[in-house]
Amino acid sequence: MHFYDDWARRIVSGQFTDHLAFYGLPGYAYLLAALYKLAGYGPFVPALLQALLDAATAVLIYKISVAIFSGTGMRCAQIAGLVAAGGWAVFVPAQTYAAILMPTAWLVFIFWLILWRIIRQKNAPGRCEALILGLLVGLTATAIATILFLIPLLISAIVLKPAISNHSQFRTRISALVLLFLGAAAGTSPCWVHNCLVAQDRVFLSAHSGINFWIGNNPSANGYPRFPPGLRAGQAAMLQDSIDAAESAAGHSLKRGEVSRYWSAKARAYIERHPAAWLRLLAVKLRTVWSAFQYDDLSIITILREQKVTFPGIYFGLVATLALPMMLLLWxxxxxxxxxxxxxxxxxxxxxxxxxxxxxxLPIVPGLLVFAAFGLITFFNNVVAGKFNSVISYGALLAVSTLFVSWPQSDPSLWALDAYNSGWQALESGDLTLAEKKLQLARAYVPTNPETNFALGNLRLAEGNSAAASAFYLATLQLDNHHRGALNNLGVMALDCGKFDAAENWLRHAEDVDPGNAKIHFLLAKTLLAKDEHELAREEIEIAIRLQPNQIEFQQLKQKIEN
Known part of the structure; x- marks a missing residue:
């Protein structure tokens, strides 16, 4: 997506670091930059590599199925493996994330490559393999940190499986564990070395962990990334807002690690003050993980499916429903x-x-497919063989699983997400008819959502209906009186109509909300120049140039003011 693409392009242009701790995991951005440098700018080569990794994941699914179920009969295990691999090929979210610039496909492949290495070997990983697996986990963690949770599994494999060496098994296991951690430390070193030595900030991987912790643990949290008040949707915008809010609360600029600790402290305070509510939230999170409801915060799955980029296929709910009974029965x-x-x-x-x-x-789906496929094959074989006790047991567990996974989501704002994101995407691409359909659907779900009203205002503006656009922007401000976009757009509309006093009023409000936005200072300078207030206009354009010194239009306006 744009976040990683923009970051990679900055790296290619020579901006390797901003001398601050990473505020977003850097591994995938640097990988993209390397690919752009080698193969030229464009999404084709990264997408091709991700498609190959996605295919390799299907191969791993087959091999894991055969390794696990070969004791039940090789033919049965092979059929189950083929069904599971085929399920991955038509799993719509997997198709989607293999096609866009995000590190998900890389994580899924490496996750299951490590699992395959554990499963296929009867013996514990040796010293060399422990080092390599640790290095692989560490490098992957620079792009997606959740893979670090595989380290306990690797420790278990080293400790519980029989060692290859018959002499001094204790020392062999200890040395393998040490090398595992050394590999993980070396793999993650690009992050912590940069943060500690270059940025002089005590951050392990990325300082955005604090804001993620707060989004997941606050009074309005619901198990999904619902952004609290003051944080805009969109990865780059949310990260910047989290920095601005922390610095505003502190009253001075902060290091990225201090920003992270600010948000982490807020989350811990909520947990300590409301332990019962937090325990209920954990239960909600557990249910959302297994829910058939698809919460794609980017709505890219729906967008690509509607544009027929991806093929029709299966989704998480079906796979999870079929897998859960077999996770119990096969233990x-x-x-x-x-x-x-x-x-x-x-x-x-x-x-x-x-x-x-x-x-x-998505990383757990290949494992669920392994269970689901074997469950279907076993169910069919039991029916044919007349083993009705096994059929009834499986059917009863399947009924419970179906109820658990398909439990409905009652929050209308969750259902509005796909419609809103699809509508915004259509608006950005100029498809105003589709934008109207999607945004009106989102507004029907949640008429009091300020972002939906703002998007409809932008749609009316694109249609040339300034009066209707203004009405939607005013409705947005009634719902969120600090909405910078609505304030900014009302200011621009007033400026274009020659209503300079109204334009200054709206833009002053926008400036109060976002004083570090160079574009607002530029628009204020234009408004003040139109009012013949040259000294005030000069002050505003100098602020804009100080914030963004390379903007040509800022320099041109400064010359116009001085002349």
């Missing part, structure tokens, strides 16, 4: 399946401190 009969169950549980534990989105739970 004793297929001991190797416990490694998959443990990996799924560890990944869920990684999500509980924050929140769930479709891409966050």
């Amino acid at each position: 004793n009969t297929a001991p190797l399946s416990r490694w998959i169950t443990a990996a799924i549980v560890l990944h869920l534990l990684a999500l509980l401190p924050v929140f769930t989105t479709e891409r966050y739970r």
